[in-house]
Amino acid sequence: MNSATDLRGARPREVETAFLLLLAAIAVDALVWVLDTFVLSPSGLDEMRDEMGESEAVRQVAMSAGFLVVTSGLFLFFVFQMRRGRTWARNILAVAAALVTFFVINSMSTNEFDKESLTDVIYDVFVSVSPVLLVAGAVLLTFLPTANRYFSATNRAG
Numbered sequence: 001m002n003s004a005t006d007l008r009g010a011r012p013r014e015v016e017t018a019f020l021l022l023l024a025a026i027a028v029d030a031l032v033w034v035l036d037t038f039v040l041s042p043s044g045l046d047e048m049r050d051e052m053g054e055s056e057a058v059r060q061v062a063m064s065a066g067f068l069v070v071t072s073g074l075f076l077f078f079v080f081q082m083r084r085g086r087t088w089a090r091n092i093l094a095v096a097a098a099l100v101t102f103f104v105i106n107s108m109s110t111n112e113f114d115k116e117s118l119t120d121v122i123y124d125v126f127v128s129v130s131p132v133l134l135v136a137g138a139v140l141l142t143f144l145p146t147a148n149r150y151f152s153a154t155n156r157a158g
Contacts, residue, residue, distance in 0.1 A: 012146040021138035022079040025131045026072050032127050033068050037061060085154025090142045097139045104128050
C-alpha cells in the first residue's frame with residue numbers, strides 16, 4: 001500500500017466530525033420543516049388552508065416535502081462524497097455554505113427577525129442560524145491542514 005491509500009483508509013478526525021455536523025444540519029433542517037409545517041401554531045399547513053383551501057394546501061405541502069427530500073438527498077450525496085475524500089464535493093459544500101450564509105445574513109438585514117415575542121425571535125434565530133453554523137463549521141473543518149492532506153492524497157490515489 002502507498003501512503004495515499006493509507007491516508008484514504010484512515011479518515012482524519014476533522015473529516016469525520018465535518019461529516020457528522022453535516023448530517024446534523026440535514027436532520028435539523030428536516031425537523032424544522034416538520035415543526036413549521038405541522039406542529040407549531042399557527043402551522044404552515046393551517047396558514048395555507050386559510051389562504052388556498054384544503055386541496056391546494058395539501059398539494060403545496062406535498063411539493064414542499066418533495067423539494068426537501070430531493071435537496072436533502074442531493075446534499076447527502078455531496079456529504080458522502082466529501083467523506084470519501086472527493087475535493088469537488090468539498091468545494092460544492094463550501095459554495096453551498098457560502099450561499100446559505102449570505103441568505104441568512106440578508107434575511108437578518110431585512111428585519112425578518114422583527115417579532116413580537118422573545119420566543120419567536122429565539123425560534124427564528126435557531127431555525128435560521130443553527131443549520132448554517134453546522135454547515136459552516138463542517139466546511140471549515142474540511143479545509144484544516146490534516147483534512148487538506150486527506151483530500152490531496154485521495155485525489156492523487158483516485
